[in-house]
Amino acid sequence: MVVLQLKNKRLPIPGKLIVVEGIDGSGKSTQIRLLEKWLRYNGHHVFLTEWNSSEVVKDITSKGKKKAKLTPTTFSLLHATDFADRYERNIFPLLRAGYFVLADRYIYTAYARDGTRGCNPDWVRKVYNFAVKPDITFYFRTPIDIAIERILSGRPQLKYYEAGMDLNLSKDMYDSYRIFQGRIIEQYESMVKSEGFTIIDATLDIEEQQNMMREKITPLLSKKPQTQTITMKNNENAKRK
Amino acid sequence: MQRESKNPIRWYGKGIPYLHDIEYKGKLIVIEGPDSSGRSSQISLLTTKLEADGHAVLNTGLKRSELIGEGILEAKRNVSLGRKTMALFYAADFADQLEQKIIPALEAGYIVIADRYIFTLMARNTVRGIPRKWSHDLYGFALVPDLIYYLKVDSYTLVHRVFEKNSSLDYYESGADMGLSDDMFESFILYQQKIAREFQTMQKTYGLVAIDGDKSVEDVNLDLKKRIDVALRSRK
Numbered sequence: 001m002v003v004l005q006l007k008n009k010r011l012p013i014p015g016k017l018i019v020v021e022g023i024d025g026s027g028k029s030t031q032i033r034l035l036e037k038w039l040r041y042n043g044h045h046v047f048l049t050e051w052n053s054s055e056v057v058k059d060i061t062s063k064g065k066k067k068a069k070l071t072p073t074t075f076s077l078l079h080a081t082d083f084a085d086r087y088e089r090n091i092f093p094l095l096r097a098g099y100f101v102l103a104d105r106y107i108y109t110a111y112a113r114d115g116t117r118g119c120n121p122d123w124v125r126k127v128y129n130f131a132v133k134p135d136i137t138f139y140f141r142t143p144i145d146i147a148i149e150r151i152l153s154g155r156p157q158l159k160y161y162e163a164g165m166d167l168n169l170s171k172d173m174y175d176s177y178r179i180f181q182g183r184i185i186e187q188y189e190s191m192v193k194s195e196g197f198t199i200i201d202a203t204l205d206i207e208e209q210q211n212m213m214r215e216k217i218t219p220l221l222s223k224k225p226q227t228q229t230i231t232m233k234n235n236e237n238a239k240r241k
Numbered sequence: 242m243q244r245e246s247k248n249p250i251r252w253y254g255k256g257i258p259y260l261h262d263i264e265y266k267g268k269l270i271v272i273e274g275p276d277s278s279g280r281s282s283q284i285s286l287l288t289t290k291l292e293a294d295g296h297a298v299l300n301t302g303l304k305r306s307e308l309i310g311e312g313i314l315e316a317k318r319n320v321s322l323g324r325k326t327m328a329l330f331y332a333a334d335f336a337d338q339l340e341q342k343i344i345p346a347l348e349a350g351y352i353v354i355a356d357r358y359i360f361t362l363m364a365r366n367t368v369r370g371i372p373r374k375w376s377h378d379l380y381g382f383a384l385v386p387d388l389i390y391y392l393k394v395d396s397y398t399l400v401h402r403v404f405e406k407n408s409s410l411d412y413y414e415s416g417a418d419m420g421l422s423d424d425m426f427e428s429f430i431l432y433q434q435k436i437a438r439e440f441q442t443m444q445k446t447y448g449l450v451a452i453d454g455d456k457s458v459e460d461v462n463l464d465l466k467k468r469i470d471v472a473l474r475s476r477k
Contacts, residue, residue: 059315088324088326129378
């Protein structure tokens with residue numbers, strides 16, 4: 001069982017945290033929704049949370065986002081605020097209550113994007129070190145051409161930050177998007193080992209990918225979990241290994 | 242021969258990688274202290290004096306970023322927001338001001354007077370149970386100021402000053418979100434004492450200079466002016 005240690009108080013965390021990560025167009029959102037349906041069908045308590053989706057934070061930042069240009073540091077901190085809101089109000093209490101929490105993107109998205117934008121990687125990890133580690137992180141490995149084709153066929157209009165236009169990679173939004181996504185892939189790949197990602201080949205059939213994920217998750221449904229103690233400090237060290 | 246001195250930028254932690262090469266000739270002066278400690282009076286007096294001496298002066302403060310200054314006021318009314326969420330909101334607001342206002346002004350040679358800085362934010366976090374180390378690391382992107390003064394006021398003196406201005410105590414400045422006491426007066430005193438203890442710890446860690454804020458506005462101003470004069474001259 002995962003246990004969070006705070007000021008000598010040990011809090012048991014009976015829930016399970018399942019994360020999907022990968023670039024846009026890798027198919028991870030489709031997969032985690034299928035997983036959600038399957039778990040629900042089997043009678044588990046499930047909660048699905050998406051990156052950058054806190055309503056409260058969105059209300060507060062939407063005004064400013066329109067007029068001001070966000071620097072990478074501010075951009076990073078606003079996403080951290082969004083994450084903290086979902087973490088403090090949903091993710092952590094639900095894990096404590098024994099839920100399956102499914103996260104469509106987690107702290108690794110911040111590591112990958114903020115690192116690409118020029119924030120200090122060590123700083124980003126420290127900001128997020130209050131977050132518990134997932135039980136499983138599925139990383140959807142996708143050749144960049146396939147991902148971009150999927151994105152552009154469904155939604156031709158790219159947004160400024162989504163395309164990484166703030167990085168001055170290219171004046172052309174599509175070129176910029178491609179370079180930006182390529183750099184994010186590099187960041188993800190550098191984390192595969194250190195963060196213990198489970199790789200899913202995102203070029204396979206949807207059913208095939210889903211079966212692999214379910215197979216991976218099945219042990220969590222029955223097997224008695226190991227005991228693990230997380231303190232804020234250890235958590236951070238574990239990530240840096 | 243010493244030319245006009247430029248400071249290479251100094252950070253509390255790893256800093257902001259894309260601003261590492263910056264040098265500036267301005268000065269960053271921070272005035273810290275609780276509400277009603279006399280910060281704004283002192284800052285306006287100092288600004289007048291420094292401008293009279295021919296310096297270009299810029300005033301900044303917390304919750305003043307264009308980006309989310311307003312949003313933070315809204316968030317404060319939303320009691321359901323968690324403590325880390327609030328802490329990060331304030332950090333985002335601070336980051337925006339640091340990069341959009343403070344650093345550009347310092348590069349242009351301004352004396353920037355900050356009406357509170359990361360220290361108030363860190364103290365608020367700590368008394369609410371957030372680990373000091375986390376706050377310190379969070380503000381690793383903050384610039385080390387040239388001068389940091391802390392207006393130290395006894396909490397009983399403070400409460401009377403608040404009542405001279407308003408007939409009620411502010412919710413957060415009384416730590417009312419912390420459940421210290423049902424009695425608002427007692428809660429204010431307890432909260433301000435906790436904050437003061439945190440500042441005492443930070444004085445050593447971050448080199449804050451404590452100023453006796455129990456004295457009159459004029460006396461505090463003389464004290465501050467003298468110190469700032471000496472500091473500005475010795476660094477030229």
